Amino acid sequence: MLQVRQASVFFEQGGGRIVQALKRVSLDLPTGGIVMALGASGCGKSTLLNAIAGFLPLSEGVILLDGMPVERPGADRGVVFQKDALLPWRSAADNVALGLEYAGMPRRERRERAEALLRLVHLEGFADARPNELSGGMRQRVGLARALATDPKVLLMDEPFGALDSQTREHMQDLLVEVWAKTAKQVFFITHSIEEALMLGTTILVMLPRPGRIVAHWELDFVQRIAAGEKAEAVRREKRFGALHDEIRTLIHAGEQVGSVQ
Amino acid sequence: MTLAAAKDKDQDQATPAGSSRPNTVRPRTYGLADRPTLAISLAALAVLLVVWELVTRFGLVQSLFLPTPGEVWTQFVAVSTDGYAGATLSEHIGASLLRIFTAAVIASSTAIPIGLAMGLNRWAKGLADPIIEFYWPLPPLAYLPLMIIWLGIGESSKITLLTLAMFAPICLSAQAGVRGLPVERINAALSLGGTRWQVLRTVILPGALPEILTGVRIAIGVGWSTLVAAELIAATRGIGFMIMSAAQFLATDVVFVGIGVIAVFAFTFSLGLQLLERWLVPWKGPQ
Numbered sequence: 001m002l003q004v005r006q007a008s009v010f011f012e013q014g015g016g017r018i019v020q021a022l023k024r025v026s027l028d029l030p031t032g033g034i035v036m037a038l039g040a041s042g043c044g045k046s047t048l049l050n051a052i053a054g055f056l057p058l059s060e061g062v063i064l065l066d067g068m069p070v071e072r073p074g075a076d077r078g079v080v081f082q083k084d085a086l087l088p089w090r091s092a093a094d095n096v097a098l099g100l101e102y103a104g105m106p107r108r109e110r111r112e113r114a115e116a117l118l119r120l121v122h123l124e125g126f127a128d129a130r131p132n133e134l135s136g137g138m139r140q141r142v143g144l145a146r147a148l149a150t151d152p153k154v155l156l157m158d159e160p161f162g163a164l165d166s167q168t169r170e171h172m173q174d175l176l177v178e179v180w181a182k183t184a185k186q187v188f189f190i191t192h193s194i195e196e197a198l199m200l201g202t203t204i205l206v207m208l209p210r211p212g213r214i215v216a217h218w219e220l221d222f223v224q225r226i227a228a229g230e231k232a233e234a235v236r237r238e239k240r241f242g243a244l245h246d247e248i249r250t251l252i253h254a255g256e257q258v259g260s261v262q
Numbered sequence: 263m264t265l266a267a268a269k270d271k272d273q274d275q276a277t278p279a280g281s282s283r284p285n286t287v288r289p290r291t292y293g294l295a296d297r298p299t300l301a302i303s304l305a306a307l308a309v310l311l312v313v314w315e316l317v318t319r320f321g322l323v324q325s326l327f328l329p330t331p332g333e334v335w336t337q338f339v340a341v342s343t344d345g346y347a348g349a350t351l352s353e354h355i356g357a358s359l360l361r362i363f364t365a366a367v368i369a370s371s372t373a374i375p376i377g378l379a380m381g382l383n384r385w386a387k388g389l390a391d392p393i394i395e396f397y398w399p400l401p402p403l404a405y406l407p408l409m410i411i412w413l414g415i416g417e418s419s420k421i422t423l424l425t426l427a428m429f430a431p432i433c434l435s436a437q438a439g440v441r442g443l444p445v446e447r448i449n450a451a452l453s454l455g456g457t458r459w460q461v462l463r464t465v466i467l468p469g470a471l472p473e474i475l476t477g478v479r480i481a482i483g484v485g486w487s488t489l490v491a492a493e494l495i496a497a498t499r500g501i502g503f504m505i506m507s508a509a510q511f512l513a514t515d516v517v518f519v520g521i522g523v524i525a526v527f528a529f530t531f532s533l534g535l536q537l538l539e540r541w542l543v544p545w546k547g548p549q
């Protein structure tokens with residue numbers, strides 16, 4: 001279980017101005033849960049994710065993974081980036097196998113596992129394609145397979161579908177649900193789409209800026225029901241879905257208003 | 263839109279491609295956008311040769327200053343078979359190539375790791391920066407006397423001079439290559455469990471390779487231009503030496519042979535490195 005406790009982050013910006021990107025943020029990532037972080041841009045979502053990934057030290061507070069403090073990046077926390085961070089000189093399979101290579105797995109075994117992961121994200125037949133031969137959606141799927149390869153406990157995703165067109169985005173959401181149902185991970189997923197948060201999250205966090213903080217959270221069951229076979233369309237048309245959508249939008253909007261007055 | 267225009271449009275779409283080649287267009291861009299330049303270059307060379315031939319044939323310039331293309335060719339054949347200044351042309355070329363090649367190997371194998379380290383480590387950057395920034399702008403001819411005093415007049419002073427001249431461009435480009443890497447790639451590798459060494463080998467080095475190869479190309483060019491200076495140091499072989507000896511006897515045609523040989527080799531090296539680049543970094547370039 002990953003726990004964030006009283007995490008604060010201060011940045012120094014140009015001209016010596018101090019910005020508080022996170023203010024005493026606490027959260028748990030339960031195993032088998034998808035925690036969706038929502039909020040206007042600049043409210044500290046990426047800062048929080050980067051701290052969990054180990055890319056960024058905290059000013060105050062602590063992050064624990066199974067009781068052990070998290071200080072640097074590691075294979076127990078897989079990251080899917082918004083802009084794909086694939087290596088352009090490696091084939092899709094070799095990109096997926098990168099973490100396995102680091103772990104010292106023999107070449108043949110690596111290749112087999114990479115191909116199995118590419119099947120999992122529906123990219124069979126593209127093992128030898130280079131990233132620049134793949135579409136944006138396919139590259140994000142390679143990125144997901146790569147992050148899953150080392151079987152991390154935590155999966156961190158920073159607006160991974162943000163740059164995709166809406167149709168590809170829906171495919172990717174279905175895929176994530178499918179993968180999530182097969183592998184019990186603690187997922188932390190950033191988005192600025194309320195709809196995406198409602199469709200994918202077992203928990204939704206809403207963050208507000210200046211200083212970045214969590215102001216509300218909801219436990220949901222839409223994604224469990226979709227994974228169990230209910231139609232996504234039907235779930236989306238439910239009254240509670242629409243009501244939550246409006247409530248969250250109002251909350252984020254009001255926070256922005258307050259923020260801009262300050 | 264009129265009915266006639268609509269009909270026209272339908273017909274356009276129905277025209278099978280290839281029945282008559284359509285007038286294809288490209289977006290307007292700045293720069294070249296990889297349009298071919300070979301034909302233009304060949305034409306320019308041809309014009310230059312014709313002008314040279316005409317200028318010398320009609321005696322506009324004395325043959326002492328500018329020999330005819332024919333004379334240069336005759337001299338090229340003579341120097342190839344009989345030699346000049348105590349060695350055949352191929353021996354001169356061999357001596358020069360060996361120096362350039364040795365210097366390139368030494369410079370690359372030191373400048374690449376040092377440049378990478380400078381791009382990654384504060385101490386490496388802090389220590390090496392003042393030294394490189396100090397000597398890099400100096401013309402090699404200025405520190406040539408020091409090389410002779412310290413290392414004598416043998417091969418080592420020549421190769422050291424060439425190595426120093428080639429070191430800086432490779433080192434600076436390796437550094438730039440590291441700086442230009444997207445931080446996401448490094449972070450991704452670290453979060454896949456890569457150690458510093460593994461990340462260096464699998465992400466940083468290949469990522470910096472295109473810049474490094476550009477640096478090597480520039481360095482080889484710098485090497486050729488430093489070569490003549492290096493071979494001033496009491497050499498008995500070498501293209502630069504051959505040119506200098508010929509100049510003393512006003513053998514302009516031999517000077518031209520030497521210049522031609524250097525040009526051909528420099529061009530070949532550059533082309534070879536471009537091919538190497540295309541082979542090593544096929545993901546770079548037009549997508």
Ligand SMILES: Nc1ncnc2c1ncn2[C@@H]1O[C@H](COP(=O)(O)OP(=O)(O)O)[C@@H](O)[C@H]1O
Nearest residue numbers: 011012013021040041042043044045046047048
């Ligand atoms: N490296 C940094 N240096 C200075 N300020 C930063 C840095 N990274 C983020 N910030 C600031 O922290 C705040 C939160 O940023 P971020 O976490 O990227 O927001 P989000 O991902 O929610 O859009 C912003 O005000 C941003 O300007």
Ligand SMILES: [Mg+2]
Nearest residue numbers: 045046047158
């Ligand atoms: Mg962000």
